[in-house]
Amino acid sequence: MSKYEKAKSVLLGLRLATDERWVTLCENNLEAVLSDHAWCEQKAALNAISTLTKYPMHADLVEELTKIAIEEMEHFQMVVEKIRERGMTLQYEHKDSYVGELAKYILVGGGSKENQLVNRMLFSAMIEARSCERFRLLTEKLEDPELVAFYRELMISEAHHYTTFLGFARKYGSDIDVDKRWQDFLDYEGEIIKKYGVDETMHG
Numbered sequence: 001m002s003k004y005e006k007a008k009s010v011l012l013g014l015r016l017a018t019d020e021r022w023v024t025l026c027e028n029n030l031e032a033v034l035s036d037h038a039w040c041e042q043k044a045a046l047n048a049i050s051t052l053t054k055y056p057m058h059a060d061l062v063e064e065l066t067k068i069a070i071e072e073m074e075h076f077q078m079v080v081e082k083i084r085e086r087g088m089t090l091q092y093e094h095k096d097s098y099v100g101e102l103a104k105y106i107l108v109g110g111g112s113k114e115n116q117l118v119n120r121m122l123f124s125a126m127i128e129a130r131s132c133e134r135f136r137l138l139t140e141k142l143e144d145p146e147l148v149a150f151y152r153e154l155m156i157s158e159a160h161h162y163t164t165f166l167g168f169a170r171k172y173g174s175d176i177d178v179d180k181r182w183q184d185f186l187d188y189e190g191e192i193i194k195k196y197g198v199d200e201t202m203h204g
Contacts, residue, residue, distance in 0.1 A: 004013070010094075013129070013182075013183075013186050014129060014130065014133055014186065014189070014190070015186055015187060015189065015190025015191075015193075016190045016193050016194065017132060017133065017137075018134055018137050018193075018197045019197045020137065021197075022137070022197040022198070023138060023141040023142060024133075025198070025199065025200045026138070026142075026171070026200050027069070027142065027143070028142075028200070029200040030074060030086070030088070030202050031083065031086075031088040031089065031091065032091065032200045033200045033201060033202065034079055034082060034083050034088065034095065035083065035088075035090050035091035035092075036084075036091075036200075036201040036202050037079050037202050038076050038080050038083065038090060038203070039076075039077040039093040039094075040077060040131065040202050040203070041072050041073070041075040041076040041191065042072070042076045042093075043096070043099075044068075044124075044127070044128075044161075045068075045069045045070075045072035045076065046069075046070040047124060048065040048066075048068045048069040048072065048124075049065070049069050051120050051124070052069075053063055054116075054117075055113075055117055055119075055181045057104070060109065061168055061172075064164055064168075068161055068164070070120060071157065073126070075154060075157070076148075080152065082147075083188040096201075096203055096204075097198050097203075097204070098130075098157045098192070098193075098203035099127060099203060099204070102123055102126055102127065102189065102192075103123060105185065105188050106119045106122055106123045106126075106185055107119055107120070107123055114172060114173060114174075114175065114176065115173075115176065117168075117169075117172050117173070118169045118172065118173035118176050118178055118181070121166070121168045121169035121172075121173075122165070122166075122169050122181060122182055122185055124161075124165040124180075125162050125166045125169065125182075126166035126185060126186075126189055127203075128158050128159075128161045128165060129158075129162045130163035130193070131203075132155050132158035132159050132162060133150075133157050134138055134202060134203075135151045135154050135155035135158060136151075136155050138151040139151050139152045139155060162167060166182070169182070
């Protein structure tokens with residue numbers, strides 16, 4: 001199985017696929033979706049940095065999240081370059097309502113340090129999973145060969161991040177039923193995603 005096929009198959013847990021009409025919205029306003037994508041990469045880097053600063057006792061977590069933070073900022077730069085190459089302008093960052101709804105579900109309450117870490121890992125994994133699914137759809141439906149190749153490369157990277165976050169949730173959630181919590185979270189995401197896919201943003 002190729003890396004591309006693995007990236008596709010790893011996302012089978014998502015309950016609902018993005019409506020293909022979302023791609024048309026993106027094609028009609030590439031400047032908006034590319035700008036939003038750039039800021040998503042920047043926020044992903046900040047999330048990785050924020051998480052590793054809270055759990056410095058886990059050396060492997062710090063090492064991997066450092067790599068992810070660097071990679072996400074490299075992706076930010078890559079997207080900004082795509083914007084400029086096409087004569088477009090990076091727009092202002094907008095609030096990501098989808099991510100906000102995920103946070104309200106999974107990043108609630110306190111509990112043990114272990115519980116908080118598991119929730120942060122599942123939160124991060126879900127964002128990567130949905131982003132990867134959106135990237136896959138773009139590779140299949142966009143008519144722009146350059147962007148198809150671009151998003152195929154990023155899709156593979158997002159799939160790796162997704163499995164990394166899930167792996168850490170399971171490793172450091174030894175006293176938690178992580179798989180059940182993840183399945184419940186997938187059910188929740190499957191419901192809220194029904195109202196998204198209607199804006200030319202990565203998660204909108």
